[in-house]
Amino acid sequence: MEQLDTITVECADAVGAKATRILIQDNLADLSLNRAIGRLKVFMDPVESVFIFAATLRLGTPAIKLKDFARVEMGSLGRDEVRIELEREVYTVKLLNKLWERYGKENVEQPDKKVIVVKTDPVKEVDALRELVIEERQQEILDRLIDAIALRIIPEGFRVRKHELSTSHVLFVASEDTLKPEWIKKGKDMMDTLRREENA
Template structure:
């Protein structure tokens, strides 16, 4: 796990604080979030049935277009065939899903690991479309992994939950009981305190 700038876990029961710190660290490692999270603070108050988390993310990652990871060319004008040559395989599964959704599985072929071939109706407009096509949005997958991290760290039975992401701040609050507005405000204040001095 990449070192976090700030990693604070507070609990009114000291032993629980140490246990939650270990749990949260393990979850961050499992979900490969160490590079995305800069600062994190967790507060557990068992007497109030309350779990709060504030996370400050490191710099945001831009969307990945097909032109960022591959090149597209017309390989056979007569057959209206395009060839996509993959430079970065990291987003290949997402690319295949998008191509299958647009063209159908029967028109997309993968003769080699880093090569895709496909049949299209209009090669000119499809080359332009494909070069601009967003293959992956790391920010949206990051948000779902943050929510998963928070839920996994939450004490069992804390099924009433709130989360929000605003820019590079992620806030999560959970309880067994209905959430009080001041609990959410406390978590937002925690996030604001983590950003002081930026």
């Protein structure tokens, strides 16, 4: 499995552990999440009806902001507009969608494929536009990860759930029944162990 350091499935049923491991590997590969996960540990007990999923994350790539690929300046003298000159066009479609959503299509013009003009108060908006997030790669990865865990990996019927999600880790404790405090503690202990192993 590309980039994933370790994956451990702990279960009294060896066949169930192997099947769960394959299920996790396949789903992470299908959603291109292997590189986003450092270490992963699962504990499952079919008798107690508990499933715990803990993983450290390596999301890396920060958000792409408008200032990363364009010059943003006040428009023509005496006009209420901001002029955006694109240095790279790869994000143009996403940028236009964000501008239309924020300012309305009638206030966004593209006189040239590398120039976009936004009719707005330049004093108020020029700095805000420079910081405008166009692509949130970390959030997209987190969304795919939640989809993989919540909809594809956790056993069907395990509707009672508690989870923690950050840019450094993910922890899910799930069951068919009310979650026991010892299960939540076990999940936190698993997470602590993974962090120690990763930092060793």
